[in-house]
Amino acid sequence: MLCYHPWWGNAQTDSLNQKYSIPLSTFRDIPSLTIKFAPLALFEPVYNTFEMGLEYKFSPKYSVQGQFGYGNHLTSPYYSTDLGDSPFRTFRLRGEFRFYFKNARMDKSTRRMLARNPDFAESETFKDYISENKSQKHGYFALELAYKNTVFFESELLGQNCVDGVCDFQRFTNYERIKNVGMIHFKYGKQKFYGSNFCIDYYVGLGMRLVDIYLSEPGFSGGGIFFNIIDAREPGRFSMYSITAGIKLGYSFSLKKKKL
Numbered sequence: 001m002l003c004y005h006p007w008w009g010n011a012q013t014d015s016l017n018q019k020y021s022i023p024l025s026t027f028r029d030i031p032s033l034t035i036k037f038a039p040l041a042l043f044e045p046v047y048n049t050f051e052m053g054l055e056y057k058f059s060p061k062y063s064v065q066g067q068f069g070y071g072n073h074l075t076s077p078y079y080s081t082d083l084g085d086s087p088f089r090t091f092r093l094r095g096e097f098r099f100y101f102k103n104a105r106m107d108k109s110t111r112r113m114l115a116r117n118p119d120f121a122e123s124e125t126f127k128d129y130i131s132e133n134k135s136q137k138h139g140y141f142a143l144e145l146a147y148k149n150t151v152f153f154e155s156e157l158l159g160q161n162c163v164d165g166v167c168d169f170q171r172f173t174n175y176e177r178i179k180n181v182g183m184i185h186f187k188y189g190k191q192k193f194y195g196s197n198f199c200i201d202y203y204v205g206l207g208m209r210l211v212d213i214y215l216s217e218p219g220f221s222g223g224g225i226f227f228n229i230i231d232a233r234e235p236g237r238f239s240m241y242s243i244t245a246g247i248k249l250g251y252s253f254s255l256k257k258k259k260l
Contacts, residue, residue: 032057034252036201041069041246046231047090047150048076053248060100065142067094086177090150096187098142142187144205144244152177152233176216177233183209185244193252201248209242 038051051069058064072089073079155172189203213235232238 030057030060031255032252033255034199034250036065036067036248036250038067038069038246038248043077046076046078047071047073047088048078049090049092050075051092053094055098055250062100063098065094065096065098067096068092069094086152086154088150088152090148092146092148094144094146096142096144098140101139138191138193140189140191142189142203142205144183144185144187144207146183146185148179148181148183150179150181152179173217177235178214178216179233180212181209183207183242183244185242187244191250197252199250199252201250203244203246205244207242207244208239210237210239212237 034055034057036053036055038053041049041051049069049071051067053065053067055063055065069092070090073085073087079085153174154177155174185205185207187203187205189201191199191201193199211232213233215235
């Protein structure tokens with residue numbers, strides 16, 4: 001928050017000080033909503049997703065964010081039947097609570113105030129403040145909880161009407177391989193605004209994953225999975241360390257304008 005200080009030393013600027021002594025936080029657009037798109041999720045290895053999110057900022061320092069992503073084998077550039085890949089579909093949910101280090105950017109209502117009051121805009125101190133605020137990348141810490149569900153639609157050659165290991169015939173039987181992943185991450189990121197509305201949000205984080213993989217038909221072998229080293233698909237339940245990183249593109253708008 002930038003409050004009133006005796007910035008200038010002549011009568012004209014002293015008069016401006018008295019006229020515009022309201023804290024700048026008064027002019028911020030809070031609450032606000034930011035629509036976000038995660039472009040890197042489209043190229044995520046193994047299975048990619050199209051992900052969109054919303055950030056609701058209810059105070060200058062705090063916000064909550066939700067994100068949903070969906071994808072399948074038809075949208076994946078890595079899917080290949082020659083490598084033994086199975087058709088799949090996947091979705092992902094993310095929830096996040098953020099704490100910003102400093103008050104958010106100066107929003108549209110502040111710029112409108114400046115446009116209506118050119119004398120205040122001529123202040124060198126105020127120009128410096130705007131320049132610093134526009135160039136500032138607003139850092140934050142965040143706690144993220146996420147869930148991912150992937151279903152692989154597979155088939156296996158099984159014997160039918162078998163007695164003592166001798167089967168009348170064999171046929172391919174369809175089943176599902178279901179993979180659930182719960183995640184928790186502690187993240188550090190920065191959000192940079194360009195102009196009045198557009199922003200880029202980038203972050204890194206560390207955490208844990210809880211993975212649960214099972215077959216819809218327990219009697220199936222569940223073997224023969226390619227790339228199992230980098231993308232675990234064997235039935236079982238385990239935990240592992242997790243790293244997350246990404247970039248989001250956003251467009252922000254105010255939900256309630258504060259009047260001067």
